[in-house]
Amino acid sequence: MSSDTGTTAQADSSANDDADQTLISIRDLDAWYGDFQALHGLSLEIPKNKVTAFIGPSGCGKSTLLKWINRMNDLVPGATARGRLSLIHDDGETNLLHPGLDVVSMRRQIGIVFQKPNPFPKSIYDNVAFGPRLHMRTTKAELDELVEWALKKAAVWDEVKDRLHAPAMGLSGGQQQRLCIARAIAVGPEILLMDEPCSALDPGSTLAIEDLIFELRSQYTIVIVTHNMQQASRCSDKTAFFFEGKLVESGDTELIFTNPQEKRTDDYVRGRFG
Numbered sequence: 001m002s003s004d005t006g007t008t009a010q011a012d013s014s015a016n017d018d019a020d021q022t023l024i025s026i027r028d029l030d031a032w033y034g035d036f037q038a039l040h041g042l043s044l045e046i047p048k049n050k051v052t053a054f055i056g057p058s059g060c061g062k063s064t065l066l067k068w069i070n071r072m073n074d075l076v077p078g079a080t081a082r083g084r085l086s087l088i089h090d091d092g093e094t095n096l097l098h099p100g101l102d103v104v105s106m107r108r109q110i111g112i113v114f115q116k117p118n119p120f121p122k123s124i125y126d127n128v129a130f131g132p133r134l135h136m137r138t139t140k141a142e143l144d145e146l147v148e149w150a151l152k153k154a155a156v157w158d159e160v161k162d163r164l165h166a167p168a169m170g171l172s173g174g175q176q177q178r179l180c181i182a183r184a185i186a187v188g189p190e191i192l193l194m195d196e197p198c199s200a201l202d203p204g205s206t207l208a209i210e211d212l213i214f215e216l217r218s219q220y221t222i223v224i225v226t227h228n229m230q231q232a233s234r235c236s237d238k239t240a241f242f243f244e245g246k247l248v249e250s251g252d253t254e255l256i257f258t259n260p261q262e263k264r265t266d267d268y269v270r271g272r273f274g
């Protein structure tokens with residue numbers, strides 16, 4: 001099995017690969033929490049303007065990788081990483097693991113939405129306006145327009161438009177999650193990382209968020225962690241399957257779900273374990 005030998009299967013056809021432009025390049029990435037190694041020699045290219053799904057059983061390292069991409073692990077005592085994790089632009093490469101990286105401005109480019117919604121203890125409006133106020137110069141009218149746009153995109157506008165200045169904490173869990181998605185997209189990030197964003201949502205909101213993901217991918221690069229195989233196959237272009245801190249296989253979603261190279265991937269996507 002590839003994850004035992006450390007090699008990684010690429011199910012992509014090279015014809016499709018040629019069209020992909022790598023935005024995030026990961027090479028031989030190891031990560032630890034204290035003595036515990038959570039990621040082992042991971043290599044993966046995340047293509048620009050595509051949706052990449054991370055799948056795999058609980059504890060396989062999906063969130064760990066996502067959190068290293070925008071350095072949320074800086075806040076975790078004992079969390080360390082080694083290897084290459086870079087943002088690739090035409091004018092050069094940014095080492096996302098560099099200790100001197102300007103994390104605040106990087107997070108404007110790389111937004112993250114967590115499984116558990118984490119609104120700020122502010123009003124609905126101020127949650128969405130927080131990033132634009134920090135990073136952009138906007139007039140009051142422009143800001144109003146931006147807040148409305150983001151809340152509409154995140155499929156929560158109709159439910160909050162009459163109480164924009166009420167505390168965000170007063171919203172239901174699912175509404176808070178959609179508010180956090182609105183907050184993340186309001187600054188126009190280049191990359192949106194979503195860690196099980198729909199696990200607290202009802203089916204209607206889940207479909208609205210999947211529509212949003214589908215629509216946003218022409219402008220944004222999206223990485224979504226999901227345990228929902230239908231969701232991964234519905235809304236991603238690429239899928240990466242992780243197992244015990246290693247990447248088993250990655251490639252076009254259709255191939256991963258219909259004709260994976262590794263038996264373990266096949267078993268997982270068919271619901272035989274995990």
Ligand SMILES: Nc1ncnc2c1ncn2[C@@H]1O[C@H](COP(=O)(O)OP(=O)(O)OP(=O)(O)O)[C@@H](O)[C@H]1O
Nearest residue numbers: 033036038056057058059060061062063064065076
């Ligand atoms: N803050 C932490 N301190 C110590 N160990 C951690 C920490 N966070 C995660 N781990 C461990 O690292 C491994 C990978 O965890 P991670 O959260 O990345 O898994 P995951 O694939 O996102 O799982 P899930 O699907 O349950 O969210 C697990 O063994 C987990 O127990």
Ligand SMILES: [Mg+2]
Nearest residue numbers: 062063064195
């Ligand atoms: Mg996780």
